[in-house]
Amino acid sequence: MEYNKQRIVLVVVYLMMLMWSCCYSQAQLRSDFYSESCPSLFPAVRQVVQRAVAKEPRMAASLLRLFFHDCFVNGCDGSILLDDTSSFVGEKTAGPNNNSVRGFEVIDRIKSRVERLCPGVVSCADIVAITARDSVLLLGGPKWSVKLGRRDSTKANFKAANSGVIPPPSSTLKNLINRFRAQGLSTRDMVALSGAHTIGQARCVTFRNRIYNQSNIDLSFALSRRRICPAASGSGDNNAAVLDPRSPGRFDLSYYKQLIKQRGLLTSDQVLFNGGSTDSLVVAYSRSLYAFYSDFVRAMIRMGDIRPLTGSNGQIRHNCRRPN
Ligand code: HEM
Ligand SMILES: *[C@@H]1O[C@H](CO)[C@@H](O)[C@H](O)[C@H]1NC(C)=O
Ligand SMILES: *[C@@H]1O[C@H](CO)[C@@H](O)[C@H](O)[C@H]1NC(C)=O
Numbered sequence: 001m002e003y004n005k006q007r008i009v010l011v012v013v014y015l016m017m018l019m020w021s022c023c024y025s026q027a028q029l030r031s032d033f034y035s036e037s038c039p040s041l042f043p044a045v046r047q048v049v050q051r052a053v054a055k056e057p058r059m060a061a062s063l064l065r066l067f068f069h070d071c072f073v074n075g076c077d078g079s080i081l082l083d084d085t086s087s088f089v090g091e092k093t094a095g096p097n098n099n100s101v102r103g104f105e106v107i108d109r110i111k112s113r114v115e116r117l118c119p120g121v122v123s124c125a126d127i128v129a130i131t132a133r134d135s136v137l138l139l140g141g142p143k144w145s146v147k148l149g150r151r152d153s154t155k156a157n158f159k160a161a162n163s164g165v166i167p168p169p170s171s172t173l174k175n176l177i178n179r180f181r182a183q184g185l186s187t188r189d190m191v192a193l194s195g196a197h198t199i200g201q202a203r204c205v206t207f208r209n210r211i212y213n214q215s216n217i218d219l220s221f222a223l224s225r226r227r228i229c230p231a232a233s234g235s236g237d238n239n240a241a242v243l244d245p246r247s248p249g250r251f252d253l254s255y256y257k258q259l260i261k262q263r264g265l266l267t268s269d270q271v272l273f274n275g276g277s278t279d280s281l282v283v284a285y286s287r288s289l290y291a292f293y294s295d296f297v298r299a300m301i302r303m304g305d306i307r308p309l310t311g312s313n314g315q316i317r318h319n320c321r322r323p324n
Pocket of ligand 2: 099
């Protein structure tokens with residue numbers, strides 16, 4: 001009897017280990033995933049990104065953001081790139097993306113080039129990850145080795161993209177912390193990743209409430225932004241302002257310095273330095289490029305690890321805009 005019980009316990013433990021290894025363990029992405037199957041992948045991607053950013057510097061910011069919005073919705077699976085089909089609505093028109101996420105044409109250009117070099121080998125999800133890395137580097141930011149081996153989803157998830165998993169710009173600090181924790185990212189990761197707002201732009205509709213209604217804002221900064229963004233909702237909604245007023249085209253630590261001066265453009269920026277638990281991190285990043293870069297790089301790699309499709313899951317899409 002005792003013996004049987006022990007056997008049952010052993011079998012159950014064994015089955016649980018099998019299930020763990022099949023479905024729950026962190027899939028292993030590696031930086032040399034394509035070194036044999038597509039050796040010229042990195043220079044091919046870099047060249048297209050370089051051209052696009054030379055033509056329009058903001059594109060670097062847009063490509064970096066694309067990676068974030070891909071990873072937070074069902075993991076880094078290229079789902080954000082899918083157009084609507086007859087069987088699903090894509091993520092492109094979900095609240096956080098509609099009229100704001102950009103860079104799809106650049107991804108298309110890279111994909112068709114990579115398909116010519118190594119047909120059917122490199123996923124769209126990995127192209128987005130490499131592109132984000134190259135974009136940061138091109139604007140003077142840190143370089144890191146991107147982990148690869150993600151596969152592409154066959155479906156998009158409009159509902160998830162609209163559900164608040166991507167936190168809104170009106171977020172409280174608590175909401176930001178919770179939303180990142182739900183993805184396995186720490187508060188430190190969140191503050192470092194927010195440093196991405198050292199480049200790029202935001203539309204009036206995302207910061208109107210802050211510049212007209214909040215008191216933790218530098219007055220001359222608020223006044224200058226009000227000239228870009230009229231108070232009446234519906235007027236000038238798409239007018240854009242830079243997220244880092246000091247050096248919007250350089251991947252530096254000036255975003256954090258501006259937060260200390262109460263010149264965060266979004267509510268979700270300023271809450272990082274507003275008397276709460278993350279003030280000390282903002283101060284640390286504002287003083288040390290090394291501290292910011294090393295935490296940013298670690299957090300980007302961790303964000304790239306969010307629920308990838310690997311092995312025989314998903315597919316390698318031929319066209320990033322639709323499933324095969
Ligand atoms: C912490 C939570 C975050 C919130 C609430 C947030 C919100 C926003 C908003 C509202 C915009 C402007 C979008 C528009 O105009 O419609 C924006 C732009 C941007 N975000 Fe974030 N973001 C967050 C985190 C991140 C992260 C983690 C990254 C990347 C690592 C990122 C990268 C960017 C970039 C580069 C832009 C400028 C894009 C461009 O100019 O095209 N953001 N963000
Ligand atoms: C996306 O934006 C367009 C243009 O402003 C608008 O007509 C459309 O209704 C929006 N889509 C969704 C799903 O909200
Ligand atoms: C300012 O806040 C008030 C009260 O919440 C709101 O009715 C108004 O629309 C806000 N103004 C702007 C420009 O967001």
